[in-house]
Amino acid sequence: MIIQDVHIHSAFADGKHSVAEMAAAAFALGVDSLGFSEHGITDFDPKYSMSLESAPRYAAEVASEKERYAGRMEIFCGVEQDYYSIAPNFHCDYRIGSVHYVKKGDEYVIVDGGSAEQLLLRIEKYWNGDRMAMCEEYYSMVSRLPEVTKCNIIGHFDVITKLNELSGLFDTENSRYREAAYAAIDALCGADMVFEINTGAMARGVRTTPYPYPDMLCRIRERGGRIMFNSDCHHKEKLLYGRDVAVAAAKNAGFTEYALLTANGFKMHPIG
């Protein structure tokens, strides 16, 4: 298999290492193709995103690494564009669309951060304690990611289940949950999105399985959707973390091919 990872963060946002350090670590690991996907410009959460001023510097650093590794490792400049990020002020080879917040009134409520207790308090406050109502709102936003973010990849489809193994916060068998998630999958497959199998939460030690859940992967396959493998890496030592588990999850869901980002769009390759 060609080893590609296009969900990588750096110190331009909440990652630990510079663009150059991440590229060097990936090259040392034998990565064939690397994509930087820094958090898009998100004014209300500057700690976790690039700023208008830093974003062009990010693109310049990625361009210089692209040159450094030319002919040895392919490098793409992308962005992880949140639902509420503003339009990038630099050229993106690709965009990952993600929902990390739901806006309630003037508040941007984080749906994938903090502890389970904190998330429950937010659900109490903003959704009258109705967990499924939060899930429904989240998935309806996810289904609109293509038009809102102009993405071609869907980031961590069911990230709201991040703490489920530890807390059992959301009943993913609940019919309201499944209907909302399946409706999003159907819309996104109709929009020809690529779904990533994302091992980021495994690297953080809070899950033993990647996003999305197995039944979601099956639904994606049934609807003719495409998948790719990404680590959502924030630390150079976690590059490619859990790749074998992600590949096994794809196979278990019946996928025989994965999408590879190339300079000419996505190309399908057999899963080895």
Ligand SMILES: [Zn+2]
């Ligand atoms: Zn994300």
Ligand SMILES: [Zn+2]
């Ligand atoms: Zn990310």
